[in-house]
Amino acid sequence: MDKVKLKVIQQIPLEWYSIYLRGIDFESNTIYINGNPTKLKRSEKFYIDGDIVRTENYYFSKFFLDKFLLENDAVKEDGTVLSVCNEI
Numbered sequence: 001m002d003k004v005k006l007k008v009i010q011q012i013p014l015e016w017y018s019i020y021l022r023g024i025d026f027e028s029n030t031i032y033i034n035g036n037p038t039k040l041k042r043s044e045k046f047y048i049d050g051d052i053v054r055t056e057n058y059y060f061s062k063f064f065l066d067k068f069l070l071e072n073d074a075v076k077e078d079g080t081v082l083s084v085c086n087e088i
Contacts, residue, residue: 003083010068012060019058021068023086031055032086 003025010021022041023032031053034041044055051062069075074082 003085004072004074006072006084006086008068008071010064010071012058012064014058014060019060021064023084024065024068025083026081027083033058 019033019035031046046055072084
C-alpha cells in the first residue's frame with residue numbers, strides 16, 4: 001500500500017489532556033500517537049465505529065482523523081486514502 005510522509009501532527013483534545021496523532025497504517029489498523037503529559041510515543045490498534053475512532057485506550061471523533069489525512073495529503077483525487085508514515 002502506498003504511504004505519504006508525515007507533514008502535520010493532529011492534536012486531539014480529550015477531557016483532561018490531549019493526544020497527538022502522528023501516523024496511521026491502514027494495512028495493520030494501527031495509529032501512532034503520543035500523549036500529553038507523558039509524551040510517550042506509542043502505537044495502538046484502531047477501528048472506526050460510525051463517526052468515532054476507537055483504540056485500546058481512547059476514542060475520538062472521526063473528524064480529527066479526516067482532518068489529519070487531508071492535511072497530510074493522504075486522500076487522492078479518486079477518494080483513495082493512503083497511510084501516513086511515522087517513525088516511532
